Amino acid sequence: MLERLKNGLTNFKGVTYKKYEQLYQDLEQKQNPHTLFIACSDSRVDPERLIDSEPGEIFMIRNIANTIPTYELSQRDLTTVSSVEYAVEVLGVKEIVVCGHSNCGGCAAALGGREKLEHLPFTQNYLEPLEAVKEKIEKNHNHEDDDSKARLMEQMNVIEQVEHLKTYPWIKQKVENGDLEIEGWLYDIKTGSVFVYDEATEAFCESEEYQNVHK
Numbered sequence: 238m239l240e241r242l243k244n245g246l247t248n249f250k251g252v253t254y255k256k257y258e259q260l261y262q263d264l265e266q267k268q269n270p271h272t273l274f275i276a277c278s279d280s281r282v283d284p285e286r287l288i289d290s291e292p293g294e295i296f297m298i299r300n301i302a303n304t305i306p307t308y309e310l311s312q313r314d315l316t317t318v319s320s321v322e323y324a325v326e327v328l329g330v331k332e333i334v335v336c337g338h339s340n341c342g343g344c345a346a347a348l349g350g351r352e353k354l355e356h357l358p359f360t361q362n363y364l365e366p367l368e369a370v371k372e373k374i375e376k377n378h379n380h381e382d383d384d385s386k387a388r389l390m391e392q393m394n395v396i397e398q399v400e401h402l403k404t405y406p407w408i409k410q411k412v413e414n415g416d417l418e419i420e421g422w423l424y425d426i427k428t429g430s431v432f433v434y435d436e437a438t439e440a441f442c443e444s445e446e447y448q449n450v451h452k
């Protein structure tokens with residue numbers, strides 16, 4: 238075991254667990270998270286710190302580039318889909334956040350094209366649905382530089398994944414009934430800012446500004 242992991246476990250039991258001891262005991266039999274958080278596996282993304290949550294608050298799915306297959310293609314990724322199903326249908330979360338981030342390797346790989354992923358057949362297959370996002374960028378933003386295209390890919394990927402969630406009938410129904418909210422977020426690693434996609438303006442908006450508009 239890495240030294241870092243040994244130290245982490247010791248610190249958890251001696252310090253962190255003690256801090257939350259009562260909470261952990263209350264949570265022993267049942268969880269009641271308010272949010273399903275779908276984020277990239279990237280080590281720099283830290284959802285619990287990002288929203289300052291305590292144990293038991295968020296149900297989490299993490300995969301490369303925070304993707305969810307459409308309902309039609311749900312068999313492609315049963316790990317993700319079953320976790321979404323459990324969070325929505327059993328745990329009854331009130332909100333789903335799809336959180337992308339700056340400098341996402343998964344988005345960059347999808348944007349780079351299939352040929353660059355030839356030595357990673359699983360990843361190539363997994364990222365195939367992002368081809369549609371890549372094609373939109375190539376069609377409408379081809380004149381922009383590589384950095385801008387990469388940022389666009391990260392943004393448009395979040396929007397795309399939010400739309401994928403809405404293809405599930407049981408999600409669509411809950412959203413229409415006002416029992417479930419879905420938001421697309423983009424976390425900027427360098428500045429610590431989170432940008433929220435505003436469907437009304439079709440733009441990402443800094444989270445505090447978004448909160449002011451959507452009180």
Ligand SMILES: [Zn+2]
Nearest residue numbers: 277279341342
């Ligand atoms: Zn990523």
